[in-house]
Amino acid sequence: MRKIWAIVSKEVYITFTNRNLLLIMLVTPLVLSTIIGLAFGGLGGGDSGGLSLSNIPIVIVNLDEGATFGNALGGGFTADNQTGGGQAFNGGDQIVAILAPNLAEGQNAFGASGDQPVCSLLPEKGADNSRRYSGTLEELFAPALMDDPAAARAAVDRGDYAAAIIIPPAFSQAVTPQFQFGPADDQATNAAAETDVVDSEVEVYANAGQPIEASVTRSVVEAIVGQLVRFNVAITAMGQAIGQQIAASPMDLGDVDPATVPAQGAPLADWLAFMEANADRSPWFAGLAAGLTRFQAAASGDQSAAGGAANNDLGGIVSCLFDPNFEPIQVQQQPLNRVQEQGIFQQIMVQIGAAQAVFFALFTGIFGVLSIYEERKNWTLQRLLASPTSRSSILAGKLGGNVVVVWVQLALLMLFLTLVTSAIMRSPVNIWGDQWGLILLTTVALSLAVSGLGVLVVGLARTPEQVQAMGPVIAIFLGALGGAFGFALPDALANLSLITWGVGAFKSLAAGQGDIWLNLAVLFGQGALFFVIGVWLFRRRVEI
């Protein structure tokens, strides 16, 4: 055993101290994966081949009961406006309108036109911006509507849809801005906002068989909901900021007559008037006043105050939430399409990266085994044979070393792929998921299958020269079947390649699913079979 281990370590040491080999084993697949990943990573439309990132079938179940905007804004707001009673707001309808503009007619959020909402706060560019989104999303999704969450989940399980988006009844309640002036209730407000969001999360129910599609859907929905929540937080923060500014440091107001400062809990209109009156004292006041005026105007239906926007309903305002050009307050905001791209890029890096990693590992597997011939040529094999070490131990050491080398190569590539993805996305991500045990198991299964294939190929070939000629052909063939070059083939063909099974397992793990037992069984089975046949053939040829 000690001798086998010595041979294994020697193999690993020689391989990983060889700079040229490392270039081929690690740098090349890494660079290739990144290039292919970036090439396919954009939402460029339907030409992403086998990834079919367009017309993703999704089903939406909107249970949202809505919320009354006016109530949420607090008594002061409604009391001062003739419209009274507040505006009915339904965030669920808003999501439906964005994801499925063609199906959303009649139930558009604010009961207005039923058209695509246009950001009314960016009058000149608003129409263009909104079209950009709906255009992209229209290509991306093929949506359907359902009423029953259970039926939608069942349809996903059947494979009719890649994902079901289920909007809970309390969704609007949770994402409507909560106004609370004054510093006293800070914590209560924050806590309320957070718990509400958690309790009323939009569920994305995914199909295990389409992890990329499901993941894209999830990231889009998360982005939309995220924008709503962020807006909520932003408005809340704005209210708090005003209250704190005034309550905590009245000095800052300079020579303002304290008597003109509205009382705590005064109507929003009073605050507005106060800020407008003192706008020249602080740019901060001026900005807030302008923002609040527009907001209030839109909410109350005052057309002139809304900057001349044709659209004065809340839909226009809320649609601003999805506009990257509109940032109500400096809260970190990600444009929707970039978030989408990130999700897809990450997924593509899993798929292409894993396939490329295994593809290059195939070379290591085949040529690693071939090194036994080289050792015979260099007489180091004879030297081993002359030592009191059994032939089986020598073979076990060489082949075991090959398995370990392949495993280390896969592990390093996976680590580097995550690092490269993180670097490109400018945030640390672990693209492989966090089911470490299963990830380890998959890499081990792959290493065995890859190395076994190497033994089989070398065993089948009559001469080392035949391996040199055929090895790359076999590797490229399996790589193409397994999607290592960015295009996918029909399942019947793809399933012939161990790369397909390995990549499938990694995709599932990356998507947070653990049901990869079939993949593992296929890989371990192939590995065992290849090893048995390969070693048998090999011993006859090499007399070891």
Add this chain to the structure above:
Amino acid sequence: MDTMVKLRDLSKTYRRSDGSAVEAVKQINLEIYKGEIFSLLGPNGAGKTTTISMMSGLIAPTGGDAFIGGHSITKEPMAAKRLMGFIPQEVALYPELSARRNLLFFGKMYGMHGSDLNKRVDEVLAFIDLTDRQKDKISTFSGGMKRRVNIGVGLLHRPELLFMDEPTVGIDPQNRRRVLDTVKQLRDEYGMTILYTTHMMEEAQELSDRVGIIDHGELIALGTQGELTQQVREEDQIDFAIDGRGWSSELEARLLQEVPGLTRVAYAPPGHGDDSAGEESLAALTAFAARGRQALPDIIRILNDAGVEVHSVKVREPDLEAVFLALTGRALRD
């Protein structure tokens, strides 16, 4: 004398892929005694490497067996292998590893480990005089240095028996000297038994206690140097350098008929003899006669009569070269 190695009808027939068979080693029987240097002397392709490969368990004999310290190499290979060190004809090292790592790795293959192994590696590095280069990769070494590491690996586990297959091939005279001295040192100071193969008569002559001469897979002579030269001792060897143009088989017949005491004549056409360096047109004629000095005038007279010009004459005491020539009719280096 204790026997260290015993070969019994050891044979190897290679089967080529085209179906033809090569009888590389034909039923060799010999014994190697403890503490001696035994040389297996023979030209290239004689079967030296094949013999040593079978003795060290690299390839299976197709007939017979080899016993190392009483252990059959075919039936108890591990016990036999533990007794021997093996130094292949090629430099059998990992070029991408340092000298030290090579030694450590092969030491482990002989079951050594830990501080024991480290200490032994230090010793061996000192013995082969490469302590200061131990961290360098083998690929950066000169041919002579590689050879020394190659030998060092074979010494790691302090074997009683050492197989050395042509360890001086392809190295300069200085390093060759060093290797030969090392071999003698190993016998004299460490009491090792050494099987040394070579195609060079001088090496066998300098080193060997006993010599086996192998040709075409057959052991054609076996014994101490004295015993072997004894076979040709009654005859002197006379080397002529002649102008080959007048040579004919009739002339050979006439010589054998007319010169008293002349037993055999060997003729090598121009360019074949190893002593004709620089004189391409000269042929080598070797004559064996009971009383060489008496036969010499007669031979020269007959050659002159036939118009064959004699350029030089040398009367030699018999040596291993002469034995090989006498047994095969060919020079060793042909």
